[in-house]
Amino acid sequence: MPRAPLLRVPYTDPLPAPKIIPTSASTASGAIAALVDFLSPSLLPSKTSTSQTTARSKLSTSPLYSSGDGGGGGGKTLLLTGAGISVASGLADYRGTNGTYTLNKTYRPIYFNEFCESHEARKRYWARSFLGWTNLEKARPNKAHEACGDLGQIGVVGSLITQNVDSFHPTAHPHLPTTELHGYLRSLVCLTCRSEYPRNTFQSQLSRLNPTWAAFLAEMLACGALDTENPDERRKKGLKTNPDGDVDIPDAPYTTFRYPACPVCLEKPPKRADGGGGTVRVQTDRDGAWDPKSEGGVLKPAVIMFGESIPAATKIAAEKAVDAADRILVVGSSLATYSAWRLVKMAKERHMPIGVLNMGGVRGEDAFFGDVEAANTGREAVRCSENAEKVLPQVVRILQEMKGRG
Known part of the structure; x- marks a missing residue:
């Protein structure tokens, strides 16, 4: 008898507490400083490697490619957001303190x-x-969504991928190229x-x-x-x-x-x-x-319902957003869905700096941060567990001041 097709079930296992990187990011002020250090290279001209530049040139010939600035990474950061960023808007998440999988086990x-x-x-x-x-x-949308748009306005962020289906990102910042990975x-x-x-x-x-x-x-x-x-x-x-x-x-x-x-x-x-x-x-x-x-x-x-495939055009757009960026920052996501986790895995395989701003654990984060050097102050990697709505606007303000001085 033929077997029914296997479905990828939601990842509901408890996630271990995060290891804060750098250790100074264990406070809100330390997390803000580390995030500024992580994002500040995107204020500078791109220092993209020749291999990355060649890859991006090939990608830019595709009709599906869109970088929002005519092509090339420009040293910019890619944002990947999840349900945690919308909690401050009054919506529930999945795996947070009051998340569905946390309180509603059935x-x-x-x-x-x-x-x-x-x-x-x-x-x-x-x-x-x-x-x-x-x-x-x-x-x-809340202040964290607005901060994402502000990061785009000052040239730090080139594009955004969201797992959320609430449409807050395209509403808050229609100017910032956004891929809605799981639809709307x-x-x-x-x-x-x-x-x-x-x-x-x-x-x-x-x-x-x-x-x-x-x-x-x-x-x-x-x-x-x-x-x-x-x-x-x-x-x-x-x-x-x-x-x-x-x-x-x-x-x-x-x-x-x-x-x-x-x-x-x-x-x-x-x-x-x-x-x-x-x-x-x-x-x-x-x-x-x-x-x-x-x-x-x-x-x-x-x-995109559980068991449903992400459209090919959406998947390609997300992959090209990774290829077109120099670093990636995850905001409000535990990366429990494979479609999002694999994008960060792609970034890691491309030796891109990875940052995570999420309350609580992240699926398989040891694989992303296991080789971070002790001397890192946030430039090469950052992992903090703070409220995005509180810290991101302050990160934006500091980066705006840095850009003004530049």
Whole structure:
């Protein structure tokens, strides 16, 4: 019997406490000094090696290549951010003190194959997402996101890769080239025709199709259950919180939930992909909800679900961002997802200086910092466990002063 394909499950094991590098970075002021030391070479003209320059020249001929400044690394830093940078915006993370995997041991995200194959799984997903979307929609970028943009404005950072799906980075700094590695929640994408659809419009349709759920949502908003992402506070009001706008209600009647079909497929049914002729059947009930007799027209959040492959263009863009940089700084990520961890591994293989600003441990960080010399003051490597929203703006201010003096 053929085996089912293996899925890469979320890395949920406890991570060891970080080894602070340099040791002076164990305080906030020391971490700021070390981060300034790490980032300051990006204020200077590039001293990129000949081999790196040649590689970048080859990359710049690709139509997918975009450096934001016409090509070349320019000695700039690449930022790689994760859920930790959005905690100050009121969103939950995964593995922090109040993270989903820390406090909700039974949490299991939906997998791509489940969403695609099961109408019941989609009803459960959209019911939970319907309730959680309100809090995500009203959240805004914080000072750490703004600091990332400021680092781009002064020429220290050339591009940014984010694992986050909250769209805070492109909102806070549209001028800074940003690769959203795991997609975004602001839109949906049709699994059949690949058209995108605004989430706000979709949310309004969910409300119309599910008046009882809409009334419950209004009740939760009135009692303040959705005013916080703190799992303990929400649990007291009968809710469990998960990242990415997902609210869990114990014993909820998820089977009653309805969701709309792709409007593009309804208006113009696409041709069958199997070459058998004819079009894909997409139909709705009398209220406009997707009918399980349909052969397509299912809308999915434009995020990369567990078990789903990152689009080739996105993967290539992320790899080229690594190749185009001279150093990489990880902010607010434990690198527990392989798609992010492998990018830092690539940077290490290219002998790039690596920095990590993250509260708590990072997956396999010994491999990144095991060969750091004792004399390092932050220039070649930095590892600190501080609040990004507090330290990054101060790092920006110091670098701005340094640039002004230069």
